[in-house]
Amino acid sequence: LSLVLSLGATKDMEKMLGGDEEKDPDAAKKEEERQEALRQEEEERKAKYAKMEAEREVMRQGIRDKYGIKKKEEKEAEAQAALEANAEGSLTRPKKAIPPGCGDEEEEEEESILDTVIKYLPGPLQDMFKK
Numbered sequence: 001l002s003l004v005l006s007l008g009a010t011k012d013m014e015k016m017l018g019g020d021e022e023k024d025p026d027a028a029k030k031e032e033e034r035q036e037a038l039r040q041e042e043e044e045r046k047a048k049y050a051k052m053e054a055e056r057e058v059m060r061q062g063i064r065d066k067y068g069i070k071k072k073e074e075k076e077a078e079a080q081a082a083l084e085a086n087a088e089g090s091l092t093r094p095k096k097a098i099p100p101g102c103g104d105e106e107e108e109e110e111e112s113i114l115d116t117v118i119k120y121l122p123g124p125l126q127d128m129f130k131k
Contacts, residue, residue, distance in 0.1 A: 024030070064070070070078075118126055
């Protein structure tokens, strides 16, 4: 009799420990429904926060309009547009566009301008610059 009780007790112990569990025929369906519910909750949460952020952005834009503040992106876009507009009307190339080795002529021009200025200075000042 004690042998029978011990066998029954071990069977119950195995179930508690995760041994021979009864298989639920609808387990896969329940798990799928649970996953779908979690996905739906996540979508609702994202929609809620997107709506809140949109409301905040409307409020921020109202403040920007009221005080004449510009967004960082708008400032950068205006600065870039100003640079492009200056480059379009210019007949000379920007400094970056000059290939290496072509800048030597500029230095010679500066020297000739300096020599011209020195020529028009009074004698004592010419001596100071020549040394």
